[in-house]
Amino acid sequence: MSAVQQETTVTANPTADAESRATRLMKRRSRVRFYEIVIWLAAIAAYFVLPSKMLILTEIAILALFAVSLDLVLGFAGIVSLGHTAFFGFGAYIAGLLALHFIAEPVIGLIVAGILSGVLGLLTSFLILRGSDLTRLMTTLGIGLMMAELANQMAWLTGGADGLSGFSLNPVLGLFEFDLFGKTGYLYCLAVLFIGTMIMRRIAFSPFGLSLKAIKGNPMRAAMIAVPARKRIVTAYTIAAVFAGMAGALLAQTTSFVSPDVLAFHRSADVLLVLVIGGTGYLYGGIFGAVLFTLVKDWLSVVTPQYWMFYIGLILVVLVLIGRDRLARWIEYLPERFSKSKEEGR
Amino acid sequence: MLTILFDGVAYGMLLFILACGLTVTLGLMNFINLAHGAFAMAGGYVTVIMMNRYGISFYWCLPAAFLVSALIGLVLERTLYQWLYQAPHLDQVLFSIGIVFMAIAATDYFMGGQQQLINLPPELSGRMDVFGVGVGRYRLFTIVVCALLAVALQFILSKTRFGSRLRAAVDDRRVAMGLGINVPLVFALTFAFGSGLAGLGGAMGAEILGLDPNFPLKFMIYFLIVVSVGGTSTVSGPFLAALLLGIADVAGKYYVPAIGPFVIYALMIVMLIVRPNGLFARGGR
Amino acid sequence: MSDIVLETRNLKRYFGAFLATNDVSLKVERGARHALIGPNGAGKTTLINLLTGVLPPSEGQVFLEGEDITSMASFRRVKRGLTRTFQINQLFSEFTPLETVALAIAEREGVGHNLWRSIAGYGKVVDEAATLLARFGLASVMAERTVILPYGKQRLLEIALAFASKPRVLLLDEPAAGVPEDERHEVLSIVSDLPADVTVLLIEHDMDLVFSFANRISVLVAGALFTEGTVAEISADPRVKAVYLGENA
Numbered sequence: 001m002s003a004v005q006q007e008t009t010v011t012a013n014p015t016a017d018a019e020s021r022a023t024r025l026m027k028r029r030s031r032v033r034f035y036e037i038v039i040w041l042a043a044i045a046a047y048f049v050l051p052s053k054m055l056i057l058t059e060i061a062i063l064a065l066f067a068v069s070l071d072l073v074l075g076f077a078g079i080v081s082l083g084h085t086a087f088f089g090f091g092a093y094i095a096g097l098l099a100l101h102f103i104a105e106p107v108i109g110l111i112v113a114g115i116l117s118g119v120l121g122l123l124t125s126f127l128i129l130r131g132s133d134l135t136r137l138m139t140t141l142g143i144g145l146m147m148a149e150l151a152n153q154m155a156w157l158t159g160g161a162d163g164l165s166g167f168s169l170n171p172v173l174g175l176f177e178f179d180l181f182g183k184t185g186y187l188y189c190l191a192v193l194f195i196g197t198m199i200m201r202r203i204a205f206s207p208f209g210l211s212l213k214a215i216k217g218n219p220m221r222a223a224m225i226a227v228p229a230r231k232r233i234v235t236a237y238t239i240a241a242v243f244a245g246m247a248g249a250l251l252a253q254t255t256s257f258v259s260p261d262v263l264a265f266h267r268s269a270d271v272l273l274v275l276v277i278g279g280t281g282y283l284y285g286g287i288f289g290a291v292l293f294t295l296v297k298d299w300l301s302v303v304t305p306q307y308w309m310f311y312i313g314l315i316l317v318v319l320v321l322i323g324r325d326r327l328a329r330w331i332e333y334l335p336e337r338f339s340k341s342k343e344e345g346r
Numbered sequence: 347m348l349t350i351l352f353d354g355v356a357y358g359m360l361l362f363i364l365a366c367g368l369t370v371t372l373g374l375m376n377f378i379n380l381a382h383g384a385f386a387m388a389g390g391y392v393t394v395i396m397m398n399r400y401g402i403s404f405y406w407c408l409p410a411a412f413l414v415s416a417l418i419g420l421v422l423e424r425t426l427y428q429w430l431y432q433a434p435h436l437d438q439v440l441f442s443i444g445i446v447f448m449a450i451a452a453t454d455y456f457m458g459g460q461q462q463l464i465n466l467p468p469e470l471s472g473r474m475d476v477f478g479v480g481v482g483r484y485r486l487f488t489i490v491v492c493a494l495l496a497v498a499l500q501f502i503l504s505k506t507r508f509g510s511r512l513r514a515a516v517d518d519r520r521v522a523m524g525l526g527i528n529v530p531l532v533f534a535l536t537f538a539f540g541s542g543l544a545g546l547g548g549a550m551g552a553e554i555l556g557l558d559p560n561f562p563l564k565f566m567i568y569f570l571i572v573v574s575v576g577g578t579s580t581v582s583g584p585f586l587a588a589l590l591l592g593i594a595d596v597a598g599k600y601y602v603p604a605i606g607p608f609v610i611y612a613l614m615i616v617m618l619i620v621r622p623n624g625l626f627a628r629g630g631r
Numbered sequence: 632m633s634d635i636v637l638e639t640r641n642l643k644r645y646f647g648a649f650l651a652t653n654d655v656s657l658k659v660e661r662g663a664r665h666a667l668i669g670p671n672g673a674g675k676t677t678l679i680n681l682l683t684g685v686l687p688p689s690e691g692q693v694f695l696e697g698e699d700i701t702s703m704a705s706f707r708r709v710k711r712g713l714t715r716t717f718q719i720n721q722l723f724s725e726f727t728p729l730e731t732v733a734l735a736i737a738e739r740e741g742v743g744h745n746l747w748r749s750i751a752g753y754g755k756v757v758d759e760a761a762t763l764l765a766r767f768g769l770a771s772v773m774a775e776r777t778v779i780l781p782y783g784k785q786r787l788l789e790i791a792l793a794f795a796s797k798p799r800v801l802l803l804d805e806p807a808a809g810v811p812e813d814e815r816h817e818v819l820s821i822v823s824d825l826p827a828d829v830t831v832l833l834i835e836h837d838m839d840l841v842f843s844f845a846n847r848i849s850v851l852v853a854g855a856l857f858t859e860g861t862v863a864e865i866s867a868d869p870r871v872k873a874v875y876l877g878e879n880a
Contacts, residue, residue: 015762018770022729022761025774026751029730080436127618133435134378138570139618145567146611153607207737207753208746210726214734217723220685223705224715225735225796227743235746265563269443276440310451316444320437321429 030205039287043190047183054182060294061189062250065196067274067286069243072200074272075280076209077236078216079128082137082268083144084244086124089263090147091117091245096164096258097157104170110192110249117245118238125237129230141265148263163259164252178254185254192250193287196243200283203239212236213281266309270297273316348479350600351593356485358592359492360554362585364547364565365572366499367540373578374516375431375533378438381445382544382569383562387453389415389545390557394462404467408549415545420538427537428530446562453559462557488550495543500581512536571610575617634661635697636830637682637713637800642691644674644681651677652688653854659800659832664823666833666845668865670874674854675834676718679802682832683715684708695800712799716806718834720789724778728769728788731777733760735795760795766821767791786810790818800830807840819844842866850874 046057070084091113098109127139151158158164171177176184203209214222215229222229252258261267270293278289296315300308368382389411396402396410422445430438470484503509515522515529523529548561555565568591576587591610598609637659644652651674659665667675680686682693684705692701695713723731736756737743751757764773767787772780777788786809793801803822807815819840822831835841841848841862848865850857852874858865865871 014770015765018761018765018773019758021770022733022757022764022773023751023754025727025729026733026749026757030749030751074436080439082439127615130618132574134372134570135574135618137378137380137439138567138574138614141567141570142611142614146608149607149611153604202749203746205749205751206746207734207743207748207750210730210734210750211738211743213725214723217725218721220705221717221721221723221792223685224683224709224717224721225792226706226709226738227734228704228706231744235744239746266447269447272440272443276436307451307455309447310455313444313447313449313451316440316447317426320433320441320444321426 036284039284040194047186047190051181051183054186056294056298058182058186058189058254060290061186061193062247062254063271063274063294064287064290065189065193065250066244066247067271067278067290068193068197068200068283069240069247069286070271070275071280071283071286072203072212072236072240072243074275075282075285076204076212076216077233078212079136079140079233079237080133080272081128081140082265082272083140083142083147084240084271085263085265085267086140086144086147087117087121087241087244088248088251088267088271089151090120091248092252092258092262093151093158093164093248094245095249095252096167099167099169099253099256100164104168105174106169106172106188106253109169109253110246113249113252114242114246117248118242120245121238121241122234125234125241128237129233141268144263144265144268148260148265151260151263158260159258161260163257163261165257168256169253182254189250189254192246196246197283197287200239200243204283208232208235269316270312273312273319276319349481350597352479352481352489353485354593354596355589356482356488356592357554357596358589359489359496360547360551361568361572361592362588363492363495364544364551365569365588366496366581366584367542367544368569369573369576369578369581369584370536370540372573374512374536377427377431378435379427379442380439380566381442381449381562382540383565384446384449385415385419385541386544386548386551386565387449387557387559387561388418388548389542390462390548390552390561391453391457392545393549393552394457394464394557397464398462404464404470408546411549412542412546415548416538416542418545419541420534423534423537428533431533446566449562450559457559459559462552464552466553484553488554491550495546496581496585503581508532508535568610571614571617575614575621635659636661636663636695637832638694639678639682640692640694642678642681642693643689644677644686645689651854652681654691655851655854655856657849657856659830660847661830662828664831664833664844664846666835666841666848667851668835668838668841668848669851669857672853673851675851676804677854678851679715679804679832679834682802683713709796709798712797713802714793714796714798714800715802716789716793716804718804718808720782720785722777722785722788722792724776726777727774728764728777728780728784728791729757729760729773731788732763732791732795733757735792736760736763739796763791763795767794782809783811783814787818790821798829800832801825803831803833803835805834805836807835807837815840816843 046053050057066088070081073079073081073084094113094116095109098112103109124143127143128136152160169178172184172188176188178184211222211227211232214227215232219229248262251262274289274293275286276289277292278285278287297308297312300311304311364386367385368379371377371379371382392411392414393407396407397404430441466484470487473480473482475481503512511522511527511532514525515527515532519529548557571591572584572588576584591613594609594613599606635658639655639657642652642655643650655678667678669675677686681688684703688701692699694700695708695711700708733750733756734743736759737750737753740756742753742756761770761773764770767790769784769787769791772784777785780788790806806822807818810818815837823844825831833841833845845862847859848862849859850865850871857874858868858871860868
């Protein structure tokens with residue numbers, strides 16, 4: 001095997017050399033990137049710098065968590081979902097109902113909503129295992145619509161078209177009261193987003209996260225290195241449902257209102273757009289995308305309150321035609337990535 | 347009972363005409379066009395405008411709806427869709443959702459958000475009695491027209507020169523091009539034809555399905571069920587799937603109004619469990 | 632009695648009306664270096680696909696170490712020691728070779744489901760991946776994206792990946808295809824260095840390679856098993872020559 005090994009026999013002990021390099025590279029994979037620190041610092045700074053913008057910042061944080069959860073399904077496992085809002089809306093209703101009838105402690109409500117959404121995700125995940133992209137589109141869309149129809153029909157529980165209102169929440173952990181300006185609300189959502197992102201970050205760099213990308217990249221090969229694709233997809237889908245449900249719960253808790261709109265199709269489409277704007281498969285795309293999307297949508301709804309949907313549609317079309325890969329690649333030009341590719345290119 | 351069945355058949359036939367264009371774009375060009383309903387909506391609004399504003403006969407509106415939708419389809423295919431045939435499904439989904447959003451907002455802007463009503467010609471309205479079964483005249487008309495179209499479609503695809511070119515272009519694009527078949531032209535015509543059929547379905551369905559700017563979204567799930575349950579390799583698959591869906595939906599809403607809206611989802615889930623590769627998929631892969 | 636590791640009984644596979652695998656009953660002994668040869672279109676790759684569960688057979692059964700695995704999912708077969716390489720590279724284009732091989736080792740070790748620990752935390756997995764990559768001459772490119780590697784390197788990665796699963800039965804589908812002439816024997820010598828109890832089933836067109844590597848040869852023609860024997864028997868068999876000459880002349 002000498003010829004094949006030639007290039008590595010320059011050093012005294014090629015194997016040990018390769019091992020130490022591999023260890024270094026693997027550690028480097030999960031290292032904290034520069035832009036991560038920047039984004040979290042910016043989010044905290046926004047609290048002090050933009051005291052009048054708490055509501056939109058809260059909206060961004062919630063949408064970001066929702067989008068990051070979808071990234072696990074779309075960017076990692078490669079499943080295009082048209083009904084991710086089923087879990088968002090379900091979580092919102094659970095949180096609303098809990099606050100209305102049982103317990104007004106937000107953190108407990110958040111956790112319960114997350115768990116129940118996860119159960120819903122687990123149950124429905126078995127339906128997306130089968131068939132092609134097309135059947136998955138049908139299934140995810142169908143589940144989303146079914147949840148919306150359920151909320152509509154069970155008006156005695158959900159308030160039907162009027163939604164759920166008339167509940168208020170206790171201070172977070174009994175310490176921080178929700179204020180009129182939404183300052184507590186923002187910090188609460190930001191904290192949940194941070195914890196959620198950190199958890200999903202760990203997942204992304206685990207063998208599990210890598211195996212999801214393998215399933216997305218080449219399912220046949222993934223099977224031939226013994227990746228149990230179905231089990232992994234079920235797990236990923238369930239985790240994504242947990243965090244989507246939590247995002248919904250945050251919306252219910254910070255606005256003290258659940259409208260049937262939380263289950264509307266356009267939310268599933270919006271969150272796809274968010275992720276596509278920010279880029280898929282590295283989690284922070286959801287956060288970058290949420291910032292951009294919310295700003296654009298906010299601006300559009302001022303300029304053209306009734307027809308902003310047209311421009312969202314236009315953005316989608318233009319984005320695809322230009323090539324979303326090309327747009328999403330901007331992240332590679334951030335300084336940290338640059339230094340990384342230099343080292344690895346050697 | 348038979349009346350329900352009859353209404354269900356009419357509904358299913360309409361769904362077939364609406365969805366069969368999607369079957370073609372999907373099966374032949376591997377393009378997931380979620381905006382298919384927008385072409386149907388265009389046909390519906392063409393009819394509404396022609397009838398209600400200009401008083402043109404309903405019978406003239408149907409071919410006009412077909413032509414206008416087909417033309418829109420042709421233009422969009424040449425300018426936009428054709429660039430995305432090789433794109434990942436995610437791109438196609440995003441793109442076509444974008445088209446849907448634009449169509450909804452634009453329709454809302456020009457026509458308003460309300461339900462549109464059309465006045466059918468007198469000979470098509472009302473019911474008549476056939477062997478003791480109450481039969482809606484318009485529904486009978488729908489069934490006859492759609493059945494004729496389905497037969498014509500089957501004939502075109504299997505027996506004509508264009509049909510064989512289409513199948514060749516789908517089987518192997520490069521070989522078909524080598525044989526001197528103008529593949530882009532075949533695709534464009536097919537796309538236009540499918541859009542035209544959707545427009546015709548939208549025009550005929552305005553009375554039965556209703557028509558408002560949210561039409562493309564409302565019926566997206568129906569179209570998806572028809573093509574994924576019926577498969578894309580035949581005409582008869584989607585046809586039977588559409589009939590089944592139509593009958594189940596009508597019967598469900600009539601007999602169990604409380605859970606009627608869920609019948610189609612139940613059907614979808616049962617199908618997924620029993621026949622994940624479609625109702626009429628051939629064995630194996 | 633010999634020890635049969637892999638066996639098919641009356642295996643058939645139709646594609647439409649075309650019979651790609653025609654009643655194949657094949658037995659492979661433990662530790663064999665078994666070659667599967669035959670003219671183009673004889674159904675060799677289809678047979679491998681049936682053995683590994685990439686395709687379901689129309690009729691017949693597959694046994695691995697006496698156990699019926701006919702309807703077992705591919706990944707379970709790999710877990711039981713049945714691994715393959717593909718004739719056309721099947722790799723993860725966005726992964727680095729290090730990530731690719733490390734994942735395969737992690738799955739073999741049963742830690743692939745762990746979603747809390749970073750892969751870097753599995754020192755043994757990373758070390759083994761590095762060693763394996765070095766052995767296949769891939770150490771220098773371990774951090775490149777697979778898609779930009781030259782074809783020969785990708786081919787080596789394809790084979791290294793099968794090794795990462797530590798197979799007990801290894802199915803090689805034209806492993807030397809696309810590998811430069813002078814490296815072909817290197818590739819097969821790495822395969823030959825496998826422990827004696829690892830069984831290898833090799834599909835190959837290069838007869839020199841087959842004759843130097845295999846100790847048993849099965850000939851597949853038009854989907855059916857044509858003949859089987861030792862290297863000496865097959866190389867002396869005029870009918871085999873006729874089949875090949877008829878095809879390749």
